[in-house]
Amino acid sequence: MHTTLHLKNSLKAVALLACVALATLIVMQVQQAPHAPLLLSQASMLLPAMG
Secondary structure, eight states: OHHHHHHHHHHHHHHHHHHHHHHHHHHHHHHHTTHHHHHHHHHHHHHHHHO
16 A cells, blocks of 8 residues: 555655646746747838948
C-alpha cells in the first residue's frame, strides 16, 4: 500500500515537472519568434524619420 502511494506521488511529481518544462519551452519559443518582425517594424518606422 505504501509503495503504490509513493509511486503515485512520484508520477504526479514527474508529470508536474514535465508540464512545467513544456510550458517553459513554449514560453521561450513564443518570446524568440516575434523578435524579427518586431525589429523589422521598428526599422521601417525609423527610416522615414531618418530620411
